[in-house]
Amino acid sequence: MSRTGILVASLAVIMLASTVGPAFAAQMEFRTWVEPGATDEVEIKFQRTVIINYDQGGMLADELRGQKFAKTFTVTSTDPGVNELRDRINYQISQLGSSAAITDVQIDYDTKLTGRGLNTSIDYKIILTMSITNHVLRESSGGNSGLVDMNWRGLAVPDEVTVNAKGIPHEINLPISFIADVAPGLHSAILGSEAETLLNAPIMDASGIKAQPLGNWHFLFDPTGINVDASQYGMYDELAGVVWSSYTMGESSLREGIQTEKEFAASFTTDTTYDLRTIESADAANIFFAGFSNIDVLDNTEVVGVYPEAPEGFATTSTGQFPVMIIYGMAGMAGIGGIAVFIVSEKKRKGDIKAGNVQTGIDPSQLVGADTSTGSGGYKTNRGEAHLKSDDYEHHRSVYDENPQVEQKTEPAPAEETKTEPAPAEETKTEPAPAEETKSDDSASDRGSMPKGWSPE
Structure with missing residues (x-):
């Protein structure tokens, strides 16, 4: 029974680890070739939804029903407000103990208010596309791996962020700013309430990505570039001969725990009491390194060691440099899952036979x-x-x-x-x-x- 319990638990872990949320509060994508002095691209997407409920009606309900407002624009570093944001981000990165620096920023802003019969929703989305440098601390040489600084990943921007789109200033970081622009009556009703405090929480906050240690992230690698089929069927020269290592955060697992939505509620009162909620899904991130990688900590700084080739101890096959131990590990995990399913089904079958619930059929002879x-x-x-x-x-x-x-x-x-x-x-x-x-x-x-x-x- 103890072995059966272990196998069933292992199967549950495998199934649980594949559960990933469909949307994210802060979602980061980062890819690096691990070359000293190189400039790589980072994309962080911030999303949040605010819902105002008015099931019992009221003056605000009459004002908001059927209303639709949207604000969508893109701004680049040609705007002084964007450059100011870049400098503030760099300051936040330095406070995290990272030597990385942001050299360029592009902002895509998209927010919509939709008034319905029983509630009004406001959907915020900000995408920061940034160029980052100085994150590669050391290139690989001889038997030494290259080092990539990852302490910068938890950047957060507090307070207001004002940019100019087509000559018009827009505050984009505080949810209440958009409400003040498109729904003055709702804004006046919220002022001085606990809902105002909730709507002053900044949208650009990726601190949850930094809070999760890299050692808890899910690790995979793609050996396509070193497979012999890559040259047979064709591949970009920059990808040929390269293995991509990836780390994923945001999935539910025993290491990371169950990832749940971040939901906060408040209320405000005018002619009647209205409920307000803010909803964000769990933070998530995907980072990719060109080479075989592992996690290390140097002077309280999380770094990733990256090898251009498979380190000693990894077996090779005739198809290239794909690690045999990984193949055995994946096959072992699949075997454990199959054994667990077999044991459970066999136990159920024997129980059904004892209970007389099994139809054995007719002997064809x-x-x-x-x-x-x-x-x-x-x-x-x-x-x-x-x-x-x-x-x-x-x-x-x-x-x-x-x-x-x-x-x-x-x-x-x-x-x-x-x-x-x-x-x-x-x-x-x-x-x-x-x-x-x-x-x-x-x-x-x-x-x-x-x-x-x-x-x-």
């Missing part, structure tokens, strides 16, 4: 076939059915066997026509009728000729 159809004209269709040798086939005979009986019952029809032939005999029996009529005439004449009162005596 105890069955015999019987024809149920004959040919018609020059065409013959072979049909049949099976029944037990020990059973009386007459009790289960197919309806097809009744057709010959119906045809036999129709054969006596000519005999019925023969029975109609005695009709002339009945006519012969009617011939004596004239004799009876003659006798009656004679007696009548005799009686008529006798004298009145005469008696034969």
Whole structure:
């Protein structure tokens, strides 16, 4: 039982680890070639939804129903506000103990308010696309791995962030700013309430990505670039001969725990009380390194060691440099899952047998076939059915066997026509009728000729 429990638990871990949320509060994508002095690209997407409920109606409900407002624009480093944001991000990175620096920023802003019958939703989305440098601390050489600084990944921008789009200033970091622009009545009702505090929480906050140690992230690598098929079917020169290592954060697992939505609630009162909620999904991130990588900590700084080739201890195959131990590990995980499923299903089967809930079926050797159809004209269709040798086939005979009986019952029809032939005999029996009529005439004449009162005596 203890072994069975271990196998079942392992299967549960595998299934749980594959569960990933469909949307994220802060989602980061980063890819690096691990080259000193190189500039790589980082994309961080921030999302949040605010919902105002007015099930009981009210003046705000009448004002918001059917309303639709949207604000969408893109700004680059040509705007002074974007450059100010870049400098603030660099300051936050330095506070995290990282030597990395942001050199360029692009902002894509998209926010919409939609008023419905029972609630109003406001969806915020900000995408920061940044160029980062100085994150590669050391290039790989000899038997030493390259080092990549990853302490910068938890950047957060507090307070207001104002940028200019088409000459118009827009504050983008605080949710309440958009409400003040498009729904002044709602903004006035929120001021001074606990809902105002909730709506002043900055949107650009990726601190949850930094809070999760890299050692807890899910690690995978893609050996496509070193596979012999890569050269056979063609591949970009920059990808050929390269293995990509990846780390994923945001999945539910025993290491990271169950990832849940971040939901906060507050209320405010004007003519009536209104409920307000903010909803964000769990933070998530994907980072990729060109080479084989591992996690290390140097002076309280999380770094990733990256080898351009497989380190010593990794086996190779004829297909290239794909690590055999990884293949065995993946096969072992699949085998453990299969064994666990087999044990559970076998236990259930035995339990069903003891309870008498299993249908074992019929031994084919105890069955015999019987024809149920004959040919018609020059065409013959072979049909049949099976029944037990020990059973009386007459009790289960197919309806097809009744057709010959119906045809036999129709054969006596000519005999019925023969029975109609005695009709002339009945006519012969009617011939004596004239004799009876003659006798009656004679007696009548005799009686008529006798004298009145005469008696034969």
